[in-house]
Amino acid sequence: MDVxxxxxxxxxxxxxxxFEDEQPCxxxxxxxxxxxxxxxxxxxxxxxxFGTSLVLTPGQREAPRHIVLMGLGKASEFxxxxxxxxxxxxxxxxxxxxxxxxxxxxxxxMDKLDPRELGRxxxxxxxxAAYKFDKYIADRKENxxxxxxxxxxxxxxxxxxxxxxxxxxxxxxxxxxxxxxxxTPAHLAREAEEAGAKYGFSVQVRDEAGIRALGMxxxxxxxxxxxxxxRLIVIRYQGDPGSDQVxxxxxxGLTYDSGGLSLKTREGMNGMKGDMAGGAAVIxxxxxIAGLKVKANVLGIVAACENMVSGKAYxxxxxxxxxxxxxxxxxxxxxxxxxxxxxxxxxxxTVEKATQVxxxxxxxGAALVTFGKIxxxxxxxxxxxYAKLQKAAxxxxxxxxxxxxxxxxxxxxxxxxxxxxxxxxxxxxxITGGLFVxxxxxxxxxxxxxxxxxxxxxxxxxxxxxxxxxxxVRTMFHLANTMSKGE
Ligand code: BES
Ligand code: ZN
Ligand code: MN
Numbered sequence: 001m002d003v004x005x006x007x008x009x010x011x012x013x014x015x016x017x018x019f020e021d022e023q024p025c026x027x028x029x030x031x032x033x034x035x036x037x038x039x040x041x042x043x044x045x046x047x048x049x050f051g052t053s054l055v056l057t058p059g060q061r062e063a064p065r066h067i068v069l070m071g072l073g074k075a076s077e078f079x080x081x082x083x084x085x086x087x088x089x090x091x092x093x094x095x096x097x098x099x100x101x102x103x104x105x106x107x108x109x110m111d112k113l114d115p116r117e118l119g120r121x122x123x124x125x126x127x128x129a130a131y132k133f134d135k136y137i138a139d140r141k142e143n144x145x146x147x148x149x150x151x152x153x154x155x156x157x158x159x160x161x162x163x164x165x166x167x168x169x170x171x172x173x174x175x176x177x178x179x180x181x182x183x184t185p186a187h188l189a190r191e192a193e194e195a196g197a198k199y200g201f202s203v204q205v206r207d208e209a210g211i212r213a214l215g216m217x218x219x220x221x222x223x224x225x226x227x228x229x230x231r232l233i234v235i236r237y238q239g240d241p242g243s244d245q246v247x248x249x250x251x252x253g254l255t256y257d258s259g260g261l262s263l264k265t266r267e268g269m270n271g272m273k274g275d276m277a278g279g280a281a282v283i284x285x286x287x288x289i290a291g292l293k294v295k296a297n298v299l300g301i302v303a304a305c306e307n308m309v310s311g312k313a314y315x316x317x318x319x320x321x322x323x324x325x326x327x328x329x330x331x332x333x334x335x336x337x338x339x340x341x342x343x344x345x346x347x348x349x350t351v352e353k354a355t356q357v358x359x360x361x362x363x364x365g366a367a368l369v370t371f372g373k374i375x376x377x378x379x380x381x382x383x384x385x386y387a388k389l390q391k392a393a394x395x396x397x398x399x400x401x402x403x404x405x406x407x408x409x410x411x412x413x414x415x416x417x418x419x420x421x422x423x424x425x426x427x428x429x430x431i432t433g434g435l436f437v438x439x440x441x442x443x444x445x446x447x448x449x450x451x452x453x454x455x456x457x458x459x460x461x462x463x464x465x466x467x468x469x470x471x472x473v474r475t476m477f478h479l480a481n482t483m484s485k486g487e
Pocket of ligand 1: 275337363365366424452
């Protein structure tokens with residue numbers, strides 16, 4: 001599907017929007033149609049509430065064959081997220097109508113949003129809504145919508161940015177949706193290399209021997225039971241060679257999480273192919289950052305492995321080492337993500353000299369219990385860094401919420417037998433999971449995003465199908481982008 005700016009006069013489906021307290025903008029519509037749409041907008045059938053729509057089919061041969069009249073709610077409450085959702089809804093209407101082309105007439109929205117934000121949101125909305133993971137279905141249906149034409153002045157920069165951001169998000173979704181029998185650690189590493197060649201970042205992959213040479217004993221303990229060997233994926237992008245600042249994005253890369261010897265239940269294991277969603281989001285974010293040539297130095301790290309069961313599996317009550325030299329008492333082999341991330345973030349701040357660290361992980365079921373699939377749980381040791389994340393998440397249309405992290409929580413992961421234990425002594429699952437990772441960042445400004453709830457949708461939304469959401473890709477892009485501007 002081709003999404004571009006232009007004149008949508010010949011597109012078979014046209015979107016016309018209308019705010020609650022206004023008339024629809026009918027500029028450019030031929031007279032009989034303008035009257036039809038004007039009357040429909042005033043009819044009982046059309047409430048103008050956000051997300052409501054009415055499809056008008058005037059029965060003419062020439063374009064537009066169908067007009068989707070969509071309510072956008074109160075003009076004063078309009079924002080980029082609503083534009084993104086409206087564009088996603090419009091794409092789905094066009095798909096239902098089997099229209100080969102959709103024109104999005106922006107005339108009514110132009111004065112409500114900054115043109116850059118509007119263009120970005122519309123391009124994202126349609127491209128994200130068009131994503132499907134259907135490669136394994138023999139008689140999959142083709143997308144009938146071949147082109148989307150966005151019509152409006154000054155939207156170019158935003159549309160171009162939105163297209164890359166949606167493509168990067170869809171890349172992360174695809175990596176996550178792919179089943180674990182295909183998406184092994186080695187396969188994920190190859191995908192990162194391919195993305196590097198396409199978007200312009202370098203990728204270095206270390207195999208098991210290379211990981212051992214680094215002393216990553218915690219990571220290797222988790223990886224040990226699998227016949228699919230681990231990979232440490234290191235992505236480097238130098239957009240600002242003159243600066244010594246390096247932002248590290250570290251993603252959890254469990255290509256499958258069976259729980260290990262602390263085996264998950266049948267129901268609990270369902271979905272665990274997606275336990276590398278954080279790693280996929282990092283690869284997607286690096287694609288967007290490099291693709292849009294952000295002026296910042298950004299490092300992406302994914303410690304990819306599989307948590308399985310065998311005679312080589314690590315055990316409950318084992319005490320394992322780590323690259324940082326801290327010893328870890330294992331109380332559940334299912335709390336594996338933090339072990340892999342501990343070595344990954346430590347590697348980022350020591351070997352790679354990262355000056356700021358963000359980790360993103362499907363870390364705790366407790367995050368899903370607390371925030372459902374709506375909001376990503378965040379820990380932050382630095383208020384200014386968190387403020388930047390808030391701004392970035394707002395631009396991305398992704399919800400975040402910061403949790404407390406005081407010293408009383410740190411007590412919960414102290415062990416009698418080792419430096420740390422990998423589960424909490426008493427509750428606070430999301431906070432203690434995050435703090436465990438935070439114990440390895442050497443006091444660098446640090447953000448921890450627990451996406452266990454938000455990485456996976458159990459039903460379709462306005463711009464995502466059921467399945468992987470690609471959450472975090474656009475937030476991480478905007479974080480790197482705002483940091484590069486010193487904002
Ligand atoms: N990958 C899971 C977390 C998860 C659960 C993600 C549900 C998505 C949906 C993680 O490795 C895990 O198993 N966490 C345990 C930690 C516990 C043993 C301390 C959990 O949340 O139960
Ligand atoms: Zn896991
Ligand atoms: Mn687990």
